[in-house]
Amino acid sequence: MEKEVLKEPNMEEELLELLRSNLPKEELLDRLKDYHEKDIADALEQLTSEERRSIYPVLGAEFISEIFAYLEDPDKYFAELNLESAAKILSAMDSDDAVDVLEELDDDVQKQIVDLMDEETSRDVQLILSYEDDEIGSIMTTNFIQIHYTLTVRQAMRELVRQAGENDNISILYAVDDGNRYYGAMDLKDLIIARDGTKLEDLISTSFPTVRDHEKISDCLERIKDYAEDSIPVISEEGFILGVITAQDIVEVVDDEMGDDYAKLAGLTAEEDLKETTFQSMKKRLPWLIALLALGIIVSTVVGVFESVVAVLPIVICFQSLILDMAGNVGTQSLAVTIRVLMDEELTTLQKVGFVFKEVRVGLCNGLFLGSITFLFVGLYIWLFKKVSPDSAFLISGCVGLALMVAMMVSSLVGTLIPMFFHKIKVDPAVASGPLITTVNDLVAVVTYYGLAWILLLNVFKLVPM
Numbered sequence: 001m002e003k004e005v006l007k008e009p010n011m012e013e014e015l016l017e018l019l020r021s022n023l024p025k026e027e028l029l030d031r032l033k034d035y036h037e038k039d040i041a042d043a044l045e046q047l048t049s050e051e052r053r054s055i056y057p058v059l060g061a062e063f064i065s066e067i068f069a070y071l072e073d074p075d076k077y078f079a080e081l082n083l084e085s086a087a088k089i090l091s092a093m094d095s096d097d098a099v100d101v102l103e104e105l106d107d108d109v110q111k112q113i114v115d116l117m118d119e120e121t122s123r124d125v126q127l128i129l130s131y132e133d134d135e136i137g138s139i140m141t142t143n144f145i146q147i148h149y150t151l152t153v154r155q156a157m158r159e160l161v162r163q164a165g166e167n168d169n170i171s172i173l174y175a176v177d178d179g180n181r182y183y184g185a186m187d188l189k190d191l192i193i194a195r196d197g198t199k200l201e202d203l204i205s206t207s208f209p210t211v212r213d214h215e216k217i218s219d220c221l222e223r224i225k226d227y228a229e230d231s232i233p234v235i236s237e238e239g240f241i242l243g244v245i246t247a248q249d250i251v252e253v254v255d256d257e258m259g260d261d262y263a264k265l266a267g268l269t270a271e272e273d274l275k276e277t278t279f280q281s282m283k284k285r286l287p288w289l290i291a292l293l294a295l296g297i298i299v300s301t302v303v304g305v306f307e308s309v310v311a312v313l314p315i316v317i318c319f320q321s322l323i324l325d326m327a328g329n330v331g332t333q334s335l336a337v338t339i340r341v342l343m344d345e346e347l348t349t350l351q352k353v354g355f356v357f358k359e360v361r362v363g364l365c366n367g368l369f370l371g372s373i374t375f376l377f378v379g380l381y382i383w384l385f386k387k388v389s390p391d392s393a394f395l396i397s398g399c400v401g402l403a404l405m406v407a408m409m410v411s412s413l414v415g416t417l418i419p420m421f422f423h424k425i426k427v428d429p430a431v432a433s434g435p436l437i438t439t440v441n442d443l444v445a446v447v448t449y450y451g452l453a454w455i456l457l458l459n460v461f462k463l464v465p466m
Contacts, residue, residue, distance in 0.1 A: 011035065015043035020051065025058050032059075041070035044077070053080055061085070065092035068101070075104035083109075087116035095124040096141040096249065102129070127242065136220065137213035139253060140234045140243030143167045149175040149183045149201055153194045160191070171230040174241055175204045181239035184208055210235045213242050217253060222343060224250055288435060295439040299446055306450035313463060315386065316453050319378065319400045320446070326370065327407040327445035328438035334359050334415025335437050342423050356416050363412025367405035375401035392463055399456050403449040410448065411441040 018031060032040060044052060044067065056064060068074045068089060078086050078101060090098040090113060098117075102110045102125065114122050124142040131137035145167055147159045156173075164170055173191065175183040185208035186200075194203055209227045211220050213234050224232055224245060231244040310317050341347065341355055379397030382388045388396075415437050419429035457463045 011039040012043050012046065015040060016046055019043060019047060019055055028058060029060075029063070032063075037066045038070040041067045045071070049080055052077065056081065056085070061088040062092045065089045065097075069093060069097045073104070074101045078105070083112055083116055087113050090125075091118045091121040094141050094143045095121065095128055095243075096139065096143075098125050099128045099138075124243075131213065134216055134218065135213065136211050136215045136217055136234055136245065137242065139217065139249050140213070140245055141169070141249065142243045143169045144231065144233070144241070144244040145170050145173045146241060147173055147175055147200075149177060149204055151200050153191065153196055153198050153200060153203075156191060156200050160188075169231055169244060169246060172244075174233055174244075175200070176241065179239075182210065182233060182235050182241045185233065208233070211245060212237070219345075221250070221253060222345075225254075292435050292439050295436075295443070299439065299442050302443060302446050303450070306446075306454060309450050309454045309458060313396070313453065313457060315382065315388075315396065316399075316450070316457075320449065322374070323400070323403055323407050323445045323449045324442050326404055327411040327441040330363055330366070330408045331411040331415035331437040331441040334363070334412045335419055338416045338419045339429050342419065342429050352420065356413070356420075359412045359416045360409060363409040364405070367408030370408070371401035371405035374404050395457060395461055395463065399452050400449075402456075403445075403452045406452070407441070407445040407448045410444050414440055414444060 015032075015035060018028070021028070023031070044055075047055070059067070068077065071077060078089075081089070090101060093101070098121065102113065105113070114125060117125065127142075128138060128140065145160060145163050147156050151159065160170065160173065171188050172185055173188060174185050177183045184204040184206040186203045186205060190203045191200075209223070209229065210233050211224065213236055229247075231246045233241050234243045234245060236242050337359070338355075375394070375397045377397075378400050379390075379394040382396055383390050383393035386393070418437060418440070423429045
C-alpha cells in the first residue's frame, strides 16, 4: 500500500482566506492566534491597502505591534494608519523595534508620533534615538527584568512575574544595588531551581559581561559574540542599566555588517536597495569606478610598453587573460582571509608578519602546482594545435607557467598587505575592495608575464617570430 505523502500547509493562502472572511471579530482573532506573527505579516503584505485598513481595527494595537515587527518595510504600512493609531502600536512594540520604524519616517511625522506615545515608551525611544548609529546604545532594547540584589528567592520570583507582563526578555535577570546601579546578573534557571532559604546574592554573577552605552559597535561586537549570552547589559558611565543587547540584536548587526562589507568588496560606498534612484546608485558606484579607470589606463599603458614582445610572439597574448584572472582570484582570496583575521584587534605585530609569510607560502605553493599543470597542458596545446615545434612550445608554456607562479605569489602578498595598510591608517580594510585588488594584481600580472616573456623568450632563448 502506498504511503500518503503529507503536504506542507500553505499558511499564506489559509491566512488570506481567513483575513478576507466575514467572521466575527472574536472568532477571527481566536483563529489568528493559532498562527505565527511572521506568517500573518507575510499574508498582510498580500492584501490590498483597503483590505488592510479594514482589518487593522479588528486586530488591535498590541496584536498589530507583534505582527509589524516582522514586516520588511513597516513604514509603508504605518502610512496607512492615522497618527494616534500609529502611536498606540509603537507604544506596544519593544523600544528598539519602535526606533527602527521611526527612523524610516519623516522627521516631522516622527516627532508627532513620539509626542503621542505613552510617557514610558516615548522616554525609552528618545533615549535610543539620542545615540549615534555606530554606538551600542543605538541598538539596545529597554525590554529587560531588573531586581534588587537583597531580595529573597520568593520575593525575586514575585518581582519577576510582575515585570514579565511588560518585559519578555526573562532568560537573564539583572540585579541592582541600593543606589539602583548595576550589581550583576543571574540565569532564570538558577532562580527557578533555588531553594527558599538561598540568598539571591549567591546566585548573582558580579563578573557578568557588560558594554558601555557610548562604545562603538564595531569595537565590541566580537567581544559580545564571544560571550554567546542571550543578552548583555548596557551600562551608563554612572553605572545604571540603560538597556540590554540581545542575541537577536547581534544577529541583525552582523547581518548589516556583512551587507556593508559585501558592498565595499564590490567597490560600493554603501549598500544599495531596490528603492534607490538611478542617480543615487550612480553616486555610490562612480567614485571607485573612476579610480579603477585610472588604474586600468595604467595597466593598458604597461601592456603597450611590451608591444615588441607581442609583435614578435603574438601567441603570448592568448594566455594573458589566464595570468590576469588567476592573479585576481588569488588576490581576492587573500583579501577575504586578511579582513577576517584583522577583526581580531589583539593580533600582535609578530602574528601579522607570520600571517603575511603564510599567505605568500600558500600563493607560492598553489602557483607552483598550477604553474606545473599550465606548463604541461599549454605546451601540448601549442605543440599539437598551433603546429609549433616542441622546443618552442614548451619554452612558451614554461614562461606562462613561471609567470603564473610568480603572479600568484605576488598577488597573495598584495591581497594581504593592502588591507593591512588600510587597517593601519584606521580605514576600514573592506575598502580595499575586490575591484581594487583585482586591478592592482592585473598590473602585477602584466608586468610579470610580459617581462618574463621579454627576458626569457626574446633575450635568453631568442625565439624567432611565429
